[in-house]
Amino acid sequence: MDKNSLRLVNVSSGYDLQKVIHGISLNIEEGSVVGIIGPNGHGKSTLVKTVSGLVSTWSGQVFFEGLPIEKMPAHERVNLGVVHVPQGDLIFPKMTIEENLRLGAVLAEDSEEVERRLDKVFDLFPVLLDRRVQVARTLSGGERRMLGIGRGLMTNGQLMLIDEPSLGLAPKLIDQIYNSLSEMKESGKTFLVVEENITRLQTLADWIYLMDNGEFVWNGNPEELQSNSELLATYLGA
Amino acid sequence: MEVFLQVVFSSLTVGSIYAVGTIALSLLLGTLSMLNLAHGTFIAAGGYSAYWTMKVMGAHWIFALPISALAGVVSGYLMYHLVVRWLYDRPDFEIDIIIVTVAIAALGENIFLNIAGPAARRQPFHIDGGFNIADAVLPYQTILTVAITLVLLIIVALILGKTRTGMVIRAVSQQRDASKLMGINVSKAYGQAIIIAGAIAAISGVLVTGMSQVYPGVGSSTTLKALVIVIIAGIGNLPASVLMAFLLGAFEVTVQYIFGARYGFPAMLGLVIIGLIWRPYGLFGKETITRV
Amino acid sequence: MSRQQNIWGHIQRDFWVGLSFVVFFLILPAFEPGKYILTQITLFFIWAAVVTQWNLVFGVGGIFSLGHMAIFAVGGYVMAMMGLYNEWNLWAAMIVGGITAVIFSFLMGLITLRLRGPYVAVMTLAIAQVMHALIVTDVECYFKKDMICINFTGGAKGIMKFGDFGFKEWFGYKYVVFGNYYLALALLVIGSIFAFSIMYSSLGATFRALRDHTICAETRGVNRRRAQLLLFSVSGFFTGLAGGVYGGIYRTVGPDSLTLPVLLFLLSMMVIGGRGTHWGPILGAGALMIADTTLRGIGDYRIAGLSLIIILSIIFLPRGLVGLVYDIFNWKPRSLIHFHAGSADLRKLQRERKTKKLNLRYTGKTSTL
Numbered sequence: 001m002d003k004n005s006l007r008l009v010n011v012s013s014g015y016d017l018q019k020v021i022h023g024i025s026l027n028i029e030e031g032s033v034v035g036i037i038g039p040n041g042h043g044k045s046t047l048v049k050t051v052s053g054l055v056s057t058w059s060g061q062v063f064f065e066g067l068p069i070e071k072m073p074a075h076e077r078v079n080l081g082v083v084h085v086p087q088g089d090l091i092f093p094k095m096t097i098e099e100n101l102r103l104g105a106v107l108a109e110d111s112e113e114v115e116r117r118l119d120k121v122f123d124l125f126p127v128l129l130d131r132r133v134q135v136a137r138t139l140s141g142g143e144r145r146m147l148g149i150g151r152g153l154m155t156n157g158q159l160m161l162i163d164e165p166s167l168g169l170a171p172k173l174i175d176q177i178y179n180s181l182s183e184m185k186e187s188g189k190t191f192l193v194v195e196e197n198i199t200r201l202q203t204l205a206d207w208i209y210l211m212d213n214g215e216f217v218w219n220g221n222p223e224e225l226q227s228n229s230e231l232l233a234t235y236l237g238a
Numbered sequence: 239m240e241v242f243l244q245v246v247f248s249s250l251t252v253g254s255i256y257a258v259g260t261i262a263l264s265l266l267l268g269t270l271s272m273l274n275l276a277h278g279t280f281i282a283a284g285g286y287s288a289y290w291t292m293k294v295m296g297a298h299w300i301f302a303l304p305i306s307a308l309a310g311v312v313s314g315y316l317m318y319h320l321v322v323r324w325l326y327d328r329p330d331f332e333i334d335i336i337i338v339t340v341a342i343a344a345l346g347e348n349i350f351l352n353i354a355g356p357a358a359r360r361q362p363f364h365i366d367g368g369f370n371i372a373d374a375v376l377p378y379q380t381i382l383t384v385a386i387t388l389v390l391l392i393i394v395a396l397i398l399g400k401t402r403t404g405m406v407i408r409a410v411s412q413q414r415d416a417s418k419l420m421g422i423n424v425s426k427a428y429g430q431a432i433i434i435a436g437a438i439a440a441i442s443g444v445l446v447t448g449m450s451q452v453y454p455g456v457g458s459s460t461t462l463k464a465l466v467i468v469i470i471a472g473i474g475n476l477p478a479s480v481l482m483a484f485l486l487g488a489f490e491v492t493v494q495y496i497f498g499a500r501y502g503f504p505a506m507l508g509l510v511i512i513g514l515i516w517r518p519y520g521l522f523g524k525e526t527i528t529r530v
Numbered sequence: 531m532s533r534q535q536n537i538w539g540h541i542q543r544d545f546w547v548g549l550s551f552v553v554f555f556l557i558l559p560a561f562e563p564g565k566y567i568l569t570q571i572t573l574f575f576i577w578a579a580v581v582t583q584w585n586l587v588f589g590v591g592g593i594f595s596l597g598h599m600a601i602f603a604v605g606g607y608v609m610a611m612m613g614l615y616n617e618w619n620l621w622a623a624m625i626v627g628g629i630t631a632v633i634f635s636f637l638m639g640l641i642t643l644r645l646r647g648p649y650v651a652v653m654t655l656a657i658a659q660v661m662h663a664l665i666v667t668d669v670e671c672y673f674k675k676d677m678i679c680i681n682f683t684g685g686a687k688g689i690m691k692f693g694d695f696g697f698k699e700w701f702g703y704k705y706v707v708f709g710n711y712y713l714a715l716a717l718l719v720i721g722s723i724f725a726f727s728i729m730y731s732s733l734g735a736t737f738r739a740l741r742d743h744t745i746c747a748e749t750r751g752v753n754r755r756r757a758q759l760l761l762f763s764v765s766g767f768f769t770g771l772a773g774g775v776y777g778g779i780y781r782t783v784g785p786d787s788l789t790l791p792v793l794l795f796l797l798s799m800m801v802i803g804g805r806g807t808h809w810g811p812i813l814g815a816g817a818l819m820i821a822d823t824t825l826r827g828i829g830d831y832r833i834a835g836l837s838l839i840i841i842l843s844i845i846f847l848p849r850g851l852v853g854l855v856y857d858i859f860n861w862k863p864r865s866l867i868h869f870h871a872g873s874a875d876l877r878k879l880q881r882e883r884k885t886k887k888l889n890l891r892y893t894g895k896t897s898t899l
Binding site: 271273321324325328330332333334336337338340341342344345347348349352458462465466469499500503504507511514515518519 | 594596641644645646647648649651652653655656657659660663664667790791793794797798801830831833834836837838840841844845848
């Protein structure tokens with residue numbers, strides 16, 4: 001039984017004629033949090049989309065809980081338990097918060113279970129409860145982020161792919177988001193988090209990969225990253 | 239006075255045909271950005287099915303609408319399964335679908351021509367006569383058409399608002415990628431929307447042919463006018479399309495009354511053009527802001 | 531190979547292909563293929579010329595007009611009317627027809643180009659339909675010539691007896707066919723040179739940028755509407771001329787060009803040739819004229835056949851025959867070549883990163899990466 005939740009073997013992909021990711025290999029143990037960092041525009045989001053299926057895999061294999069999924073369309077991967085919280089949130093603008101959340105579990109059969117999940121999301125993000133009938137496009141950046149993550153929780157998959165949770169948010173909101181991510185980690189889910197903001201990620205992640213030009217150039221645990229100032233300077237302008 | 243009343247009644251009649259013809263079109267355009275130039279094929283399918291049900295099979299009129307709806311469902315399914323399914327995910331979809339539906343419309347008309355022949359027939363699902371008010375006549379058929387238009391509008395609103403399928407379709411129309419991430423099969427959603435539109439268009443076809451006649455080309459003339467109306471009303475706004483249908487119908491009838499039949503549609507088009515210069519997104523439409 | 535060298539190579543290739551094409555068709559009549567074949571080829575030249583302009587506007591310019599035949603008709607009708615009512619020399623009248631077509635295109639562009647792409651299709655289609663309806667329902671007698679009632683627009687029958695190009699007088703009856711042939715060929719060649727020039731010019735690059743990255747290009751100050759209006763208007767000249775040539779050759783100008791079967795025929799040429807490509811229109815026109823000529827007996831199923839060609843092409847052969855040819859020879863189809871320019875920029879950016887210029891943000895294709 002593969003104790004890896006997610007395994008990538010030599011995966012390459014891209015858009016139209018442009019190859020963006022070159023031969024990426026990666027293992028994520030069930031229940032752990034893996035972070036991917038690196039300069040913008042180098043393929044981090046593309047990698048996540050390749051795992052979730054929004055981008056087709058050009059070559060290589062993707063295994064989820066031992067099952068090869070690289071040829072599966074995105075919506076089928078969701079049914080297996082792969083949940084992608086996309087960069088930019090991609091909320092349904094004309095629907096209310098509650099409708100957005102319910103859409104996260106739109107294909108679930110058990111309505112009681114759906115209500116339970118909804119309650120859990122409102123516990124985690126009380127702001128969403130307050131504004132449950134507000135139309136999504138009127139929400140602020142932080143609220144959208146919470147909505148996006150909440151919606152992902154509604155889908156309740158084992159693997160959570162989160163793309164840039166702190167993007168465009170003020171520090172206090174980032175605190176809030178990362179607190180909720182820590183809480184979610186307690187529940188035993190597996191996480192793959194893409195971030196530009198290394199500081200927060202270091203406290204959450206068990207292992208970190210550094211991506212540059214569509215390839216992994218380094219990986220290690222957060223402490224190693226902290227002490228490696230040359231790495232930080234070259235790739236992250238810190 | 240009687241002339242005025244007759245013009246009003248004629249406007250209602252013409253407007254109701256246009257109105258019922260816009261619903262399915264507006265639905266597909268608004269939810270899937272799909273400009274269906276083969277809308278007329280559904281209309282013809284509905285008209286011919288009703289004719290076949292009542293005239294050829296001799297069935298009671300109560301079967302006409304359900305069987306037409308079924309014909310619409312089948313046509314919609316075929317269109318999705320044979321054609322749209324391959325195109326919906328392409329970046330050029332909006333323009334591809336226009337070209338393809340032009341071809342499907344021509345093909346459909348050709349099929350009806352070959353099966354049923356070019357002769358125009360009377361639609362048996364039809365109420366003769368009307369209210370006589372001060373020497374002007376308000377046909378019962380007109381009232382029937384208006385009534386069914388409203389019923390169809392309500393049905394669409396219920397489907398989109400209250401059913402899971404409707405929610406899925408709305409989700410796909412607002413955010414396609416996110417929908418996939420919710421486990422939604424976007425291709426299937428397209429199929430469902432087209433089938434629903436097909437059924438509605440077929441029913442409207444029964445009513446449209448009730449006012450004119452059943453012939454192979456009945457779809458194309460209705461479609462172009464319906465398209466123009468939907469565009470000036472504003473994309474995706476069904477009630478606005480119905481309203482504009484009546485307003486423009488009234489305008490067309492008035493022009494025809496004053497200047498002659500051939501100037502009706504040109505004048506309507508002219509008015510629409512002026513309207514579009516003023517408001518390029520339609521009178522009740524919204525400029526959609528795409529993410530940069 | 532730098533991008534500049536790349537393009538120059540393509541221009542050279544196109545030039546030689548074009549030259550061979552012209553030379554071939556110049557000397558073809560010497561082999562005496564017969565009047566029927568020559569007439570069919572003449573028709574091929576005319577339709578190819580029209581589709582070349584339509585493809586320029588539709589495939590390159592991104593103006594999804596389905597009313598292109600309205601411009602063709604305007605050119606023909608103005609020429610015929612000047613010939614009939616004002617008794618002008620037909621050559622002069624043809625030029626006037628072309629100029630009127632430019633004005634008409636300009637107006638049509640003003641009206642429709644404010645709309646989002648697909649809605650242009652509906653409005654232009656409606657304009658063409660209205661034109662057809664108005665002509666066909668024109669039953670009043672404008673004046674009587676030799677006791678025959680003549681409608682102002684010619685009505686459903688069309689306008690006839692407006693003069694001709696003079697080939698009969700100059701060369702004799704036998705050589706009228708050749709006169710028409712070379713005239714149509716000249717039309718195609720001149721129109722194509724215009725089209726290719728546009729495609730290779732900075733205007734062409736502008737349109738590709740607009741098509742592939744509309745919002746990005748527009749925020750960088752590229753004025754979509756002005757560019758499209760210009761293109762639409764000028765290409766209207768050659769389309770109007772084609773209408774005149776067609777009318778002059780067949781000695782009739784009628785509303786048939788505005789009907790659905792003709793639209794379908796030309797649309798299938800553009801689609802199966804390859805939208806937005808350089809040689810697509812000519813390839814497509816050739817393929818369909820050959821099919822149409824050889825499958826004469828099909829009649830009833832012509833429409834069904836054309837529809838199927840369009841549907842199957844769009845689904846299975848989206849880049850048309852040109853795309854197929856390029857795939858076979860492993861070249862990249864022309865419309866995708868300039869996409870490479872975008873990825874070359876991306877690579878350049880990645881190289882710059884390695885030399886530690888870290889503050890660059892690639893804003894071309896935003897959130898997809």
